[in-house]
Amino acid sequence: MPEKKPDVRAFILVVEDEALVRMMLVDVLDDAGFKVMEAAHADEALHILAAVPDVQVVVTDVEMPRGSINGFELARRVRxxxxxxxVVIASGRVAPAPGDLPEGTHFVGKPIRPERLLELIRALLPKG
Structure with missing residues (x-):
């Protein structure tokens, strides 16, 4: 029986309250070869992060009506x-104020171009 090779694809967590936007992001990332999990709000994301140690990048919306915190606070807690x-933070309505983006995060406006999203994620992944 052949030895199973370890799965070396990067693990991405998508946090987005709009189901159609979340599905589009998941599809883009899956098509690019990433392993993807999804959460509908930041509280759900924090539970996933506590349970899944392999997550390497979080892609999050800023405004999420459900949950107790927004994407900026999620990014601060994650970092x-x-x-x-x-962390990649995205919004079509809210721009980051000074101090909103912790080190190790990138901000992108919505709608997100798939190429730009992949570029930002790859910049955050460990080299090699």
């Missing part, structure tokens, strides 16, 4: 707890 995880 505080897990400096090894990069």
């Amino acid at each position: 505080h707890d897990r400096q090894d995880i990069g």
